Amino acid sequence: MAAIPATARPPAATRRPMSRRSKQLLMAAPMVLLLVTFLVYPSAQLFLLSFQRGDGFSLENYQRLLGTPVYLTVMMLTLKISVVTTIFAVIAGYPVAYLISILPRATKGRILFWILLSFWTSFLVRAFAWIILLGRNGVVNQLLQTLGITDAPVALMYNFPAVVIGMVHALLPLAVLTMLSVMENIDRNLTRAASTLGAKPGMAFWKVYFPLSFPGVTSGALMVFVTAIGFFIFPALLGGRRETMITQIIIEQIIQTMNWGFAAAVAVLLLVVVLLVFVIYDRAVGLSTVTGEARATARRRGKGIFSQVGDAILTGLGHGSDAIIGLFPRRRQAREGAPRPLTAFVVALLAVMTLPVLLMIPLSFADSGLNWPPQGFTLRWYEQIFNSPIWMSALTRSLVVGLCTATLALLIGTPVAFLMVRGRMRGKTALLAFTLMPVVMPNMILSVGLFYLYARIGLVGTNLGLIIGHTVIAVPYVVLTVMSVLRNYDSRLDLAAQSLGATPWVTLRLVTLPIIGAGMISAFLFAFTISFDELTIALFTSGGVSATLPKQLWDEVSLSISPLLAAVSTCLFLFVTVLIVLAGLLNRRQK
């Protein structure tokens, strides 16, 4: 409770628990209120439908769900795709996050830029970019044939690897940013101390650095997993017969057959599975990674079977990597900065990540057809965008909604994160599960629920309605990001500041916030990007009179595929570039 300590005079000992509880309530209240009103209430109304047949209570939907093998099969396929995606995203993301965390400020900004760049490209555009890259006559196949590696086109798409590639690509930035927010706060002197005490680099990494970064790994994995499990664009566009995900079934039930009851039942299945995953995660990894407090108890236990096994594995890894490092000739002694192989790996990875975005630039000048190689040269797609008030107003609206959403989500989510990490209270796990509900809930269900609610309170087609809806789905990301930062933040710094006479507000402003600032910024960016790329809520609740950028893109695609898509993507690319360069310049001026 050091973050926002008791104000004014120290309260009497007898009153303390009372005041603490009311403060905790106050910190959680805005988020709980938001989620209850705009998530629980509307979706509860829809979920009631899953128990309804005719006028009475019925389990018919569930009998069908569990009695027909296809739904459980699809659920298993969904889990398989999500788990594989999570593993790859975390493994690939870890070195990137690590590198960024040890780089000097200027270089750090540059790499973050490339990460954010692909994060800012709409899912829809990215999916089509992969189609152009991996298709039978796509870029990769053309390259392979030109180089004489293959004679005929190879099947790169409509299979499991293609879906995983698309999804890892889509979720890698999420993994990197989550892990980064933890790594930024790891004291590098600890690794140095280990080296001084004789640990070789591999051992120092696995036994000292890695355990410290582990909360980032697990919370990154959790975020990637729960996001992946709700995906539908990538399996639909890049997958084959066995790459069907459960959200596709939900959407099919809603859009094609309009069978809400059954759609709701399928959504309940998805929720149950996710909750189950939470329980398993809790048992296996321990809550240690989710609430900092539990980690302390885990450490105190110390001799638990999991920690013993884990310790043995880490020691093994340490020996192993030292052995591998030993195979290479010794280079110049202890160069400060990033090891070269790591840099090479990260640069290669970033190149692959950026490829789909860069691909859109030449395509945007093509005469017609979104196809490789681009045919002809024209500026007419750009003219079309800039001469169209529809595109300009969509862009403005997306920016306004995104900025408001990010601000609101940060204001609502940060106190909850403080509460979760610092507060001593029961029911933290429950609060966390509650916080994560919007991530787990299929956006389709949320959107329709919101539409029903908005129709009654007159929020359909308003910016406010969009902002509220987007804040609901962005808040969990903010809470998790800020939490993972706080978990590694030494709260004794606050106590020190206060013992030196700083008021709680001054402590927060001059000590806490500057230290967790990087994490707050990435939380803000998360929230902004989620809103900026959000389609489902916009489809349902914008009522059509006013569109956001993703919805305008969707309308465009639902009509025809043209290089206009690439032109919009390129404009966004330039826009983000300018924004980030400006931010960098401002940053430099400040110093």
Added chain:
Amino acid sequence: MTRPIMPGIKRRTLLLGAAAGLAAPAIWRPSGARAQTSRIVVRDDGGIYTQAYTEVFYRPFTEATGIQIVPAQAQAEPTAQIRSMVETRTYTWDMGKISVPAVLQLTSGDTKYLEPVGLEAEDVIQSIPQQYRNDYQVGTNVYTTVLAYRRDAFGGREAPASWADLMNPEQFPGRRALRRHPYDTLEQALMADGVAPGDVYPLDIDRAFSVLDRVQPATDIWWTSGAQAEQLLISGEVDLISTWVSRAQSAQAAGAPVEIVWNQNIWGCDGWSILAGTPNADACRELIKFASDPARMAQLVEFFPAGIVQPAAFEQIPEDVARSCPTYPENIATGLQIDAAYWLEQADPVIERFNTWFIG
């Protein structure tokens, strides 16, 4: 399919309605006051539709009557939205262009979520063939599913000309794509197996799946969205595909060497419907009459090869353009109309069976 979508809301609406009734006698205003309409919100499909309808229907209508039209777009089948608006009496839209299955969904139960159009007596409506309209809807656009193929893949050999050819990989080898959905696909399978268009409904499901069993190993891609189907044609990823004609035409417009086979096309109709209870129903009826004028409909082809429902409109459309319209007499004559009532009843079990079969 007759159950109310959200019983909870209905009860609530009743209470709200009762409260409002006590509090606001203005609600019982006579219908004469409704003539005061100054603005109606019309749902359409967005994109080129909004563009074309604004030029051809909405703006001229505003000039003629002074009533503003606000075009609105939403999810493909907005039945949930319409139910919610009618139940809560909050009319975000007054009328919309929706599909026949949506109309059936909204009117087959005890509660009618759409207003009877009631324009049958009007000449401009009577000249629209009966197959394009019903009590709750006046047709305005026909969409259709066709077989499309890449000319370059069939250079120097016989090109496919029917669903039977699409489903015959031995005689017509090539990469092929089908829609990953039983709608249209089962109809195609049956016609491929020799079922006459008139006998397709009710579908012989077992027979259709046995055809799909045969063709499945040779089917490279099962598409899920129109954009994807179009991209498959443009990039040459597939040689032959069953898809919506608008997508094949977009691929043609993008320069792809694509040929369209109209034979055995499978069509359905979208039309104007009015939300039950909207205070602006009369203005909506005026717009429907206005938009049904053959001369005005003919102007739509300046924007896209529209599925024009007024036969008289073709007198004003150049022959080469008219041939691309789904309702061009020769095209519609060889077509099969989707049986929306059949699908309304059978969608659930058939989709389930399709999904089970699909995952294999």
